[in-house]
Amino acid sequence: xxxxxxxxxxxxxxxxxxxxxxxxxxxxxxxxxxxxxxxxxxxxxxxxxxxxxxxxxxxxxxxxxxxxxxxxxxxxxxxxxxxxxxxxxxxxxxxxxxxxxxxxxxxxxxxxxxxxxxxxxxxxxxxxxxxxxxxxxxxxxxxxxxxxxxxxxxxxxxxxxxxxxxxxxxxxxxxxxxxxxxxxxxxxxxxxxxxxxxxxxxxxxxxxxxxxxxxxxxxxxxxxxxxxxxxxxxxxxxxxxxxxxxxxxxxx
Numbered sequence: 001x002x003x004x005x006x007x008x009x010x011x012x013x014x015x016x017x018x019x020x021x022x023x024x025x026x027x028x029x030x031x032x033x034x035x036x037x038x039x040x041x042x043x044x045x046x047x048x049x050x051x052x053x054x055x056x057x058x059x060x061x062x063x064x065x066x067x068x069x070x071x072x073x074x075x076x077x078x079x080x081x082x083x084x085x086x087x088x089x090x091x092x093x094x095x096x097x098x099x100x101x102x103x104x105x106x107x108x109x110x111x112x113x114x115x116x117x118x119x120x121x122x123x124x125x126x127x128x129x130x131x132x133x134x135x136x137x138x139x140x141x142x143x144x145x146x147x148x149x150x151x152x153x154x155x156x157x158x159x160x161x162x163x164x165x166x167x168x169x170x171x172x173x174x175x176x177x178x179x180x181x182x183x184x185x186x187x188x189x190x191x192x193x194x195x196x197x198x199x200x201x202x203x204x205x206x207x208x209x210x211x212x213x214x215x216x217x218x219x220x221x222x223x224x225x226x227x228x229x230x231x232x233x234x235x236x237x238x239x240x241x242x243x244x245x246x247x248x249x250x251x252x
Contacts, residue, residue, distance in 0.1 A: 005059025057087025103132025
């Protein structure tokens, strides 16, 4: 750590082990980003992201990189919610995810919630590259403020590309200093938990799910290509997870 904050990158590489399973030749964490392989009971490899320090804090630059090779199956979760905090260093914190899935590979990215604590300033970027018949389940959940506090500033961008073609590219800014209207009826409508689920699989090419509401504050939207997007708002993290879990069970 320096006065400018922490710089740390965690790297995961998953490969087909040639016996129907998945090996992890690269599993390397730094600083607050510790990685642990956990028992899967199946053919996939499972990795848990464990926060070894508080953060991200102001000025931190954190990144997670994951590569999934042909025939490999990887599921990534986290041991607890990530809490963005103000910290002593001035300036915005950054948390970047760079995920790459080869043709025939499969990635389930299912971390716990990101909580934007009062006074924090965090920019999150998730960039996902898919090739050919890659399969993806990506969940993102964000909670604005802890109980009884106002949120920090949170900017989140999610980009998903398949064979160089953009399936999804969106950005949302919330909290102090964000463009006006972020908490209004056209955006969050006063809710403090927001999430989305992106699922990409070849079966959607021939039989895509129809666009429809999934309750009062959730919707399913087909994307260009074999992909769907589920977006949801809720008053708290528990109800948000329930909505996204129901959609995940239906679509996978």
